[in-house]
Amino acid sequence: MPELPEVETIVRQLRKQLVGQQIKKVKILRPSQWKQNNPKSVEKVLKHKTIQSINRRAKFIYIDFEDDCQLVIHLRMSGKLIWSDSDPKIDKYSRTIFYFTSGSSLQFNDTRALGTLVFLLPEKKDNWQTKLGLEPLGEDLDFEKLQELIQKSKLDMKSFLLDQSKVAGIGNIYAGEILFLAGIHPERKALTLTEKEIEKLRNTITLVLQLAVDKMGTSLGDGASNFRSLYNIEGEFQKMIMVYDREGEQCFKCKAPIFRIKQKGRSSYFCGECQQ
Numbered sequence: 525m526p527e528l529p530e531v532e533t534i535v536r537q538l539r540k541q542l543v544g545q546q547i548k549k550v551k552i553l554r555p556s557q558w559k560q561n562n563p564k565s566v567e568k569v570l571k572h573k574t575i576q577s578i579n580r581r582a583k584f585i586y587i588d589f590e591d592d593c594q595l596v597i598h599l600r601m602s603g604k605l606i607w608s609d610s611d612p613k614i615d616k617y618s619r620t621i622f623y624f625t626s627g628s629s630l631q632f633n634d635t636r637a638l639g640t641l642v643f644l645l646p647e648k649k650d651n652w653q654t655k656l657g658l659e660p661l662g663e664d665l666d667f668e669k670l671q672e673l674i675q676k677s678k679l680d681m682k683s684f685l686l687d688q689s690k691v692a693g694i695g696n697i698y699a700g701e702i703l704f705l706a707g708i709h710p711e712r713k714a715l716t717l718t719e720k721e722i723e724k725l726r727n728t729i730t731l732v733l734q735l736a737v738d739k740m741g742t743s744l745g746d747g748a749s750n751f752r753s754l755y756n757i758e759g760e761f762q763k764m765i766m767v768y769d770r771e772g773e774q775c776f777k778c779k780a781p782i783f784r785i786k787q788k789g790r791s792s793y794f795c796g797e798c799q800q
């Protein structure tokens with residue numbers, strides 16, 4: 525599942541390709557993924573619009589047009605955006621295709637079809653989604669704000685990191701890696717963290733996510749739903765993973781075995797020696 529680093533990778537590549545491009549036509553092959561819109565009218569209204577800017581907040585991709593309208597894309601489990609400088613290679617997972625006047629195209633391809641697209645008029649842009657938590661890349665994630673959230677929370681630390689209303693953009697893989705490098709056990713109650721641990725956690729969140737952006741994301745396995753960049757290329761952060769999917773293998777730091785437990789139905793991997 526794409527998490528913040530994968531979405532940031534896509535956004536940076538989209539920015540290079542899409543800013544200034546004018547839409548020639550849009551073909552919606554899977555209407556149910558267009559939440560809140562009538563697909564037929566979206567096809568019509570997007571025609572001739574020119575893309576002005578592309579941004580990310582948490583795991584949402586925001587494409588802004590010159591007339592102040594906006595398209596918001598969430599990749600969810602298996603959504604991919606694939607760029608082509610000519611017509612797209614359409615397969616059974618192609619869900620929406622954007623054709624540009626330059627002759628290039630962008631397709632939203634999604635094996636599980638759980639991704640979402642929303643078209644917003646200027647007056648709707650600010651009030652359509654629930655409040656997102658702190659943005660972990662950049663200055664939003666300061667010590668005081670994080671400390672306040674942690675000390676008010678009744679969650680364990682793994683659930684805290686996955687809660688998008690607290691810190692936004694972290695999913696299962698990066699939550700596990702962050703807790704390992706910060707030396708914090710995934711079942712540790714948030715409110716028991718010391719100031720020193722919170723500071724270390726804050727630095728580790730930024731470090732891990734920034735490094736994963738530099739490595740252009742994580743691609744695990746080789747199924748059709750595996751993460752690929754805009755140019756259909758895998759990320760490289762999987763080569764640096766310390767605990768995820770390493771149950772029974774040796775910890776890279778202390779050689780103790782890596783454990784796996786279930787928390788809210790999802791696997792958590794950790795080292796019982798390095799994480800307290």
Ligand SMILES: [Zn+2]
Nearest residue numbers: 775778795798
């Ligand atoms: Zn260890």
